Amino acid sequence: MTTIAQDSAVTLHFTIKLKDGSVADSTHNMGKPAKLVIGDGSLSENFEQCLVGLSSGDNKAIELKAEDAFGMPNPDNVHHMDRAKFVGDAEVEVGTIMAFSGRDGMEIPGIITEIAGDSVTVDFNHPLAGQDVTFEVEILSVE
Incomplete structure (x- = not known):
């Protein structure tokens, strides 16, 4: 079983929830999972560290402060x-x-x-800038 490490290609479903529990975004709504490479800059470093060590089939809820999620409004x-x-x-x-x-x-x-x-x-700030969020991730595959 491959676990997530630096440069892993990860396919995952995610749901972003706000503090009040409402869903702000979800790959389930789009009907297709997200793909990313650990270390390519598409996620904040803290968020990536939360994914490292997970493997396919894992589910995890990751609470992120605003600065680690979508940043603070600029x-x-x-x-x-x-x-x-x-x-x-x-x-x-x-x-x-x-x-x-x-x-x-x-x-x-x-x-x-x-x-x-x-x-x-x-x-032009991200609509979720300045908000603490919870990412619920479901790891589908790790390469």
Whole structure:
């Protein structure tokens, strides 16, 4: 039985729960598991350390502080944009999540947090930034 170590390729299902027990995200909802390589930077170091030593078939609930999960909100990720930039059918209202093109051409989601006159405030922080979460992981395979 292979256990998770540095550079392991891991296939897993995960469910992210908030403090109140509500589910914020789950690979079960997407219908397919996540794949990652330990050490590739897609997870925080502390989170990876919690996975090391697990093997296929293991289930574990990992409680993560905000800084080890999605980080703390970064004020530099909050942008003020001209309302004229929002054209088309998309309705601009507080709470709307819209996709914006990042510098590298990748789409990044932003949440509209405030509208004042012609200024629209968009927050590009991860929606779960600043929140302590519990990851429930189910390890499917380790290579």
